[in-house]
Amino acid sequence: MTTFIGLLRGINVGGHRRIKMADLKRLLENLGLHEVQTYIQSGNVLFESEHDVSLLGQQIQQEIQAVFGFDVPVILRTAAELDRLIENSPFAVMPGLNVAFLAAKPTQEAVHELVSYDAGDDKFSISDMDIYVLYQGDVRKSLLTTNFFEKKLKVSLTVRNWNTIITLATLSKKNKDI
Numbered sequence: 001m002t003t004f005i006g007l008l009r010g011i012n013v014g015g016h017r018r019i020k021m022a023d024l025k026r027l028l029e030n031l032g033l034h035e036v037q038t039y040i041q042s043g044n045v046l047f048e049s050e051h052d053v054s055l056l057g058q059q060i061q062q063e064i065q066a067v068f069g070f071d072v073p074v075i076l077r078t079a080a081e082l083d084r085l086i087e088n089s090p091f092a093v094m095p096g097l098n099v100a101f102l103a104a105k106p107t108q109e110a111v112h113e114l115v116s117y118d119a120g121d122d123k124f125s126i127s128d129m130d131i132y133v134l135y136q137g138d139v140r141k142s143l144l145t146t147n148f149f150e151k152k153l154k155v156s157l158t159v160r161n162w163n164t165i166i167t168l169a170t171l172s173k174k175n176k177d178i
Contacts, residue, residue, distance in 0.1 A: 001034065001048040003079040003172050006060065007101050008043030008072050009158035017070050019043070027067055031059060039171060043072070044164065046171055053078070057103075073156045075101045079172035086169055089132055090125040096135035097162040100146065105129055106153035114152045119144050133159070 006028075011017045021038035024045060028036045033047040049056060057074045064072045077085070091097055106114075111126055121136040122144050131149060135142050146159055160168075 001050055002053075003035075003046065003048050004053070004056070005077050005079065005082055005168050005172060006043075006045040006047065006057075007075045007077070007158045007160065008045070008064075009075070009156065011043040011072055017068075017072065019064070019068055019072075023067075024064075027063055028060065031063060037171065039168060040164070042164075043158075044160070044168055046168065073103055073158065075103050075156075075158055077101065079169070082165065082169045082172065085127075085130055086165065088127065090127075091123065091132055091134045093162060094134070096137075096139070098133045098135065098139075098159050099162070099165055100131040100133060100149055100157045100159045102129040102131070102153065103156040106155045110153045110155075114149075117152070131157075 008019075008024075011019050021041060024043075025036045025038055028045060028047055032051075033049050036045065036047045038045050051059070053076055057076045061072060061074045064070075064074070085099065089097070105128065106126075114126060120143070122142050123134040123136070124144055125132045133144055135144070146157060149157055
């Protein structure tokens with residue numbers, strides 16, 4: 001079985017698209033996923049599955065739509081992919097380090113256009129289906145927003161801060177010991 005980390009975009013933010021984590025856990029267990037564990041209310045879930053990853057995210061997204069009545073993009077990474085992401089960070093670990101997880105691989109043209117963008121003091125580095133983002137100041141004042149990256153790359157994504165990523169990687173290892 002493979003350990004997956006599911007990253008749901010935009011749930012439980014500002015009172016919109018609310019999903020209780022106990023309900024999300026139950027939904028995933030009903031899909032036949034194993035060792036389901038949620039982490040904080042912002043849509044992070046770990047589980048084990050033998051399903052094909054190319055269909056799994058879509059199945060979860062469709063089930064959330066059917067049960068809760070709204071569309072939630074679901075981005076999956078394996079525990080091994082998350083470990084590689086942590087190991088390969090081009091930036092020193094410091095406050096302001098985030099990762100945008102892309103739902104699909106962007107075109108080379110879109111990536112080329114993005115890397116030529118001047119982000120001012122903020123820095124970013126794209127690696128396959130993830131973007132490392134290092135905010136030097138107030139994240140809310142940065143031009144490097146979720147909407148900015150989605151518009152440039154024409155790909156859905158969700159962002160997590162470095163502490164959340166480290167915690168998810170740690171939990172994925174504990175999941176293996178269960």
